[in-house]
Amino acid sequence: MIRYTLKCPKGHGFESWFQSGEAFEGLRRAGHLSCPDCGATEVDKALMAPQVAHGTARAADLAQREAALAELRRRVEENSEYVGMNFVTEARAMHAGDAPERAIYGEARPEEAIALLEEGVPVAPLPFLPTRKTN
Structure with a gap:
């Protein structure tokens, strides 16, 4: 895994993890990366300093991040309704006042988001990717 500091044309900076440098390039070329602030899909790597960690410190850091991600997932799943592929429709309906406001999560293509x-x-x-629920 590799972490890159990224930026969009509007100057927003953010970080993301990728399987490899090639994986990043493939996702970038396909337009599957987007800025979390403005949604721009023209995302490039920003200059960043290398981070060198010893094996034990790196393992502890990774474990801490995984635990935080697991806790976030647990809270989202406990406090939100999974609407699956209906996310875009439900979000629009709530925004328009045609559906009751509530916490939801689901799936959307980047262009829909x-x-x-x-x-x-x-x-x-x-x-994280939602756990797909059936029935």
């Missing part, structure tokens, strides 16, 4: 942001619908990406 960008459209929601452009429409003023407050959404944010989750740093």
Whole structure:
């Protein structure tokens, strides 16, 4: 895994993890990366200083991050309704007042999420893939 500091054309900076440098390039070329602030898909690597950690410190840091991510997932799943592929429709309906406001999470293609942001619908990406629920 490799962590890159990224930036969009509007100057927003953020970080993300990738399987490899090639994986980053493939996702960038395909337009599957987007700025969490403005949704721009023209994302490039920013200059960053290398981070060197000893094995024990790195393992502890990774364990701490994994625990924080697991806790975030638990809270989202406990306090939100999973709406799956209906996320875009539900988010728009709540924003328009046609559905009751509630915490939801689900799935959307990047271009759909960008459209929601452009429409003023407050959404944010989750740093994990939802567990698909059936029935």
